[in-house]
Amino acid sequence: MSLSAKEKVIVxxxxxxxxxxSDEIGAEALARLIVVYPQTKSYFAxxxxxxxxxxxxxxxxxxxxxxxxxxVSKIDDMAGGLLTLSELHAFVLRVDPVNFKILxxxxxxxxxxxxxxxxxxxxxxxxxxxxxxxxxxxxxxxx
Amino acid sequence: MVQWTDFERGTIQSVFEKMDYDDVxxxxxxxxxxxxxxxxxxxxxxxxxxxAAAIQGNPMVAAHGKxxxxxxxxxxxxxxxxxxxxAELSVLHSEKLHVDxxxxxxxxxxxxxxxxxxxxxxxxxxxxxxxxxxxAVVVSSLGRQYH
Numbered sequence: 001m002s003l004s005a006k007e008k009v010i011v012x013x014x015x016x017x018x019x020x021x022s023d024e025i026g027a028e029a030l031a032r033l034i035v036v037y038p039q040t041k042s043y044f045a046x047x048x049x050x051x052x053x054x055x056x057x058x059x060x061x062x063x064x065x066x067x068x069x070x071x072v073s074k075i076d077d078m079a080g081g082l083l084t085l086s087e088l089h090a091f092v093l094r095v096d097p098v099n100f101k102i103l104x105x106x107x108x109x110x111x112x113x114x115x116x117x118x119x120x121x122x123x124x125x126x127x128x129x130x131x132x133x134x135x136x137x138x139x140x141x142x143x
Numbered sequence: 144m145v146q147w148t149d150f151e152r153g154t155i156q157s158v159f160e161k162m163d164y165d166d167v168x169x170x171x172x173x174x175x176x177x178x179x180x181x182x183x184x185x186x187x188x189x190x191x192x193x194x195a196a197a198i199q200g201n202p203m204v205a206a207h208g209k210x211x212x213x214x215x216x217x218x219x220x221x222x223x224x225x226x227x228x229x230a231e232l233s234v235l236h237s238e239k240l241h242v243d244x245x246x247x248x249x250x251x252x253x254x255x256x257x258x259x260x261x262x263x264x265x266x267x268x269x270x271x272x273x274x275x276x277x278x279a280v281v282v283s284s285l286g287r288q289y290h
Binding site: 036105122 | 271
């Protein structure tokens with residue numbers, strides 16, 4: 001499954017449209033990850049504060065969104081463009097790839113909440129595919 | 144047996160009480176058919192599913208969406224024995240409809256996205272947690288009788 005030219009435009013346009021609230025999206029998505037899927041906290045045991053609305057969670061959400069916007073800018077070659085991030089996830093963070101799906105779902109729930117009118121099924125499918133491809137690029141170097 | 148906290152019980156009742164089944168059902172099913180197009184395999188006789196617009200305007204999809212939500216209501220009213228409530232439906236989906244049970248999860252995800260859109264800020268992380276736990280029990284019960 002790859003993104004068609006039309007879908008790439010949809011993704012770029014949608015992410016541009018929501019960019020002013022990207023911090024909010026990231027923070028909300030991380031909060032939901034921790035609350036709805038408590039097992040994900042296993043990756044954040046080093047945080048002083050594991051609360052969903054705490055500073056570390058918020059900061060992590062912002063970091064994740066930064067990575068996503070980088071992926072949008074490299075949408076034509078995500079595996080190549082996200083090489084550093086891929087190596088980070090493979091050799092340092094070693095996040096089980098199942099969690100990429102979980103976080104993607106949380107991000108989309110937040111997008112749907114904050115942009116109910118705009119997050120139509122057509123945009124949903126393009127974003128879903130995009131997030132899946134980002135996850136794939138991030139797991140490139142796993143084995 | 145599934146243990147529900149008071150918060151979870153209250154949340155599920157409240158979310159479904161406020162929900163317009165005739166709006167959410169069709170929206171969730173049509174979204175599922177658009178976002179996960181392979182799910183269309185079960186609706187060969189529904190007519191025009193050629194593109195997102197056709198799917199969203201299809202009256203058979205809308206009708207079936209309502210049917211699904213009304214079916215979900217049975218679990219809302221029987222939270223302490225969802226497994227038994229859905230035993231027959233599980234057999235139906237397995238023996239007669241031959242639906243891959245993974246599809247229940249896909250539809251549940253689309254339902255979550257639609258409810259999030261309808262509820263906006265009221266769909267807090269805790270509400271989402273309760274809602275997804277409820278749907279996970281439903282999904283598991285529907286897949287229970289497969290063999």
